[in-house]
Amino acid sequence: MNIPKIHSISKKILVGALGAFLSFFLLFHASANLLILRHDDGEWYNAFCHFMGTYSIIKVFEIGLLAALLLHAILAIWLAVINKMARPVSYKKPTRSKTHTGSKLQVWTGILIFACLILHFTDFYFVKSGWVKGKYMTKAEKVVALNATQPDAANYAEQHGKYSAKGNWLTNFDKEDKAFLEAAGLEVEPDFYHQAREKFKILHIVISYLVFFTVVWFHLRHGFAAVFQTFGLYNYKYSRAIEILGQIYTWGVCLMFTIVVIGVYFGL
Ligand code: HEM
Structure with a gap:
């Protein structure tokens, strides 16, 4: 079988582009989830989920999103393996570069996010297909x-x-x-509203989601600047602005997710 050869630079650009797309989704997802905090019996949140599940254009987006997620993970791991094979013996003097440590951590946080997503899907997404019990x-x-x-x-x-x-x-x-x-x-x-409100009343589920968001925080913290670096935009002129924007984005997304889980647990 002929496996198409993709140049490492193209892989890196693809990983970055897919990562940027996934970051937009995450911001959208975290903002929409705030509707769970409304005490309206799910009128708004469920109406939003109904809208998302009704139109074929959004269904295409959903398939694209899951494909992007998978491709982003596969290419990132592939790149890490290639890099490891190119330098099987580590440098004598350990590097103290922040970027290097960050990108090494990136593969591991990525794998952890994948594991967390499987749990997340069993809480919500797979309810849609009836694979797991739900409301x-x-x-x-x-x-x-x-x-x-x-x-x-x-x-x-x-x-x-x-x-x-x-x-x-x-x-x-x-x-x-x-x-x-x-x-x-x-x-x-x-009925994702009541599903979420029921799940986030259970302490071990709340804790596991907080661990999930912490891993996402680490992944985004490095990933945000890395995308700009891949596209050659991370230079001395913009680096400070990118750092600040990255902090706002990462904290913003993770706090929005966290507020929902903690809020529901404490009856907000
Ligand atoms: C408070 C935290 C969260 C809640 C309440 C939540 C809720 C949901 C719900 C209800 C769905 C199913 C939506 C539907 O199919 O119509 C979903 C899907 C999904 N979630 Fe989350 N989520 C949370 C955090 C996260 C995080 C941190 C990530 C990623 C790092 C994530 C990634 C996804 C993905 C990839 C899907 C499937 C895509 C799709 O629906 O099209 N979620 N989530």
């Missing part, structure tokens, strides 16, 4: 409409579900309810 919801108006043709199924939905604050959704269904309601022709989707 589900359906549009209330669809249940009302079902009353005319399948009163038993509509009755079941009303008895097992709970109306959201504004009555737009019937929520709180489990996996078995989901199967029953789908068989009756209802569209059922994950």
Whole structure:
């Protein structure tokens, strides 16, 4: 089999470009998650998730995002292996360069993020496909409409579900309810608001997410400046500004994630 050869510089540029794209996603993800702190029975957060899961253009983005994540990881590890093979014996005098230590750490924090993401997906993303147990919801108006043709199924939905604050959704269904309601022709989707509010009440889950965010902090702290370096923009003129922007971005994203988890735990 012919494996296409990619020059190391191209790999590095690709890793940087994908990293920049993932950073935008992370800022978007962290900001949107703040909606979990609203006490509105999930009206806003679930409406946002519903929007994200409805339109094909966003579904294409979702596939692109997961592909970017995978490619970013594969290329970064590949580069690290090539670098290691080029210099199998370490330098006699250990380097004290901050960049060198940072990029060595980058591979390990990247691998840890991957492991954390698998756990994160079992908490949320895989609920969508029904691979793990979770909470589900359906549009209330669809249940009302079902009353005319399948009163038993509509009755079941009303008895097992709970109306959201504004009555737009019937929520709180489990996996078995989901199967029953789908068989009756209802569209059922994950109720990520109640899912998050339930998960972040459990101490060991809160702790594991805080560890996750700490690893993300380390990864972003180095990654932010590294992207500018890869594209040749990190020079004496801009380095200070890039450092400050990097600090604001890294702390901003990680604090937004943290506020949600801690906030829910303490009943905010
Ligand atoms: C408070 C912390 C977090 C919460 C409550 C949260 C919540 C969620 C939820 C509900 C989904 C599923 C969304 C959907 O499919 O419609 C999701 C997906 C995802 N999350 Fe998070 N997340 C958190 C932190 C993170 C962090 C720190 C990362 C990465 C470092 C991350 C990366 C992802 C990715 C890659 C996906 C799948 C992409 C997608 O939905 O298209 N999340 N998260």
